[in-house]
Amino acid sequence: MPVVPVSTKHHPHDDAPDTAAAFARLSALPDGPERQALRDELVESWLPMARRVASRFRGRGENVEDLNQVAALGLVKAVDRYDPALGNAFESYAVPTITGEIKRHFRDHMWVLHVPRRVQDLRNRVRAALKDLVQTIPGRRPTVTEIAEYAHLSEDEVRTGLEALDCFAALSLDAELPGSEDGYDLADTLGEPDAGFDLVIDREAVKPALRTLPERDRTILYLRFFGGMTQLGIAQELGISQMHVSRLLSGCCATLREQVGTDAAQAPSHEGGRANTPGRP
Missing domain, CATH: 1.10.10.10 (Winged helix-like DNA-binding domain superfamily/Winged helix DNA-binding domain)
Structure with a gap:
């Protein structure tokens, strides 16, 4: 059984194997046990890269094991769809494929409220800007103006992104409001038909x-x-x-x-x- 050769000298990451020859051989093999075995070896060789991509999405409400599983699914799709004849490196094709699979997972399974794609993108840009700015502006939260300048967005777009930051989860109507001392909950603030x-x-x-x-x-x-x-x-x-x-x-x-x-x-x-x-x- 052929073994996938591993070399790291031509790749930007230490865990990125050189599998160009293996992919060329995979594309030439017909369906069968030999092709399936080579495909499995390629997937296993690139799993560290898939986990690295998944680690970028930690702390967003999903556990690490599920993120790794979704990233592995994206990797399998990338291996199956990659065409070495196009002349592009596998990693340049696989990383966007895995990232897109993870983002689809968040969109389809994590958002409690249906949020348009544009608003989700604004949320991600605002969240990334906040993460960077809090390291340079200690002791206070960045203002809307500062976030807009850093992320190259308008202030209205920043406000939209900030509102979407809490859309992953929803409060129960029985949740007690902060600072309430008499059991005043969220349902008490809702209006009724007049x-x-x-x-x-x-x-x-x-x-x-x-x-x-x-x-x-x-x-x-x-x-x-x-x-x-x-x-x-x-x-x-x-x-x-x-x-x-x-x-x-x-x-x-x-x-x-x-x-x-x-x-x-x-x-x-x-x-x-x-x-x-x-x-x-």
Whole structure:
């Protein structure tokens, strides 16, 4: 069984083997046990380089063993796809392939929130700038302006990158807020749907239609829905029968619904079922 020759004199790293001849032989071999064995030897020879690439991503929320495994997967893909006939060194092809595999792993498995690729790139550049700047600016955190100048980004891009730094993980809604002494948690800060907004829309939509009604009809609607008066009270106020008031109210509501639509006048449509309770048009 041929052994992959190892030489380090033509490579920038001590653990980079000289496998040019082995790759040339691999490309000429047909599928079979001999080719599989040579492929496995090539992968094993380049594993130290793959682990070195994986070490660049330590401290980002993933354990070392998983990083090494993803890097090894990228190395296998690089070995299978590398074409020595193109004249490029294997390492120059393998390093970007392994790096891309690790980055895809972070994008697909580590991000709790879906973040666009552009924002992820900004995050990485801001993170690298922060790491370098904290060594030259002791005692304080670099400012947005300093990060922007160092990373050649705009200040808005830096702010976007800083916001994305915490997107790998999410807080539970039951998490207690920092400095809270009475159990005030994150869920307490979230808003709820406000039905008042729908009421504003309905009132604004019905105003033009109300202006077209006769004055007596507008008075009856005002007393009923804004004055909170019962039909009997309105009848006594205007000197007409309660039955007449009921017919007028029904007619007014039907007219409003016809002009502004059922949604805008949904509240008055229930007049018959709450004749003795205050309401709104």
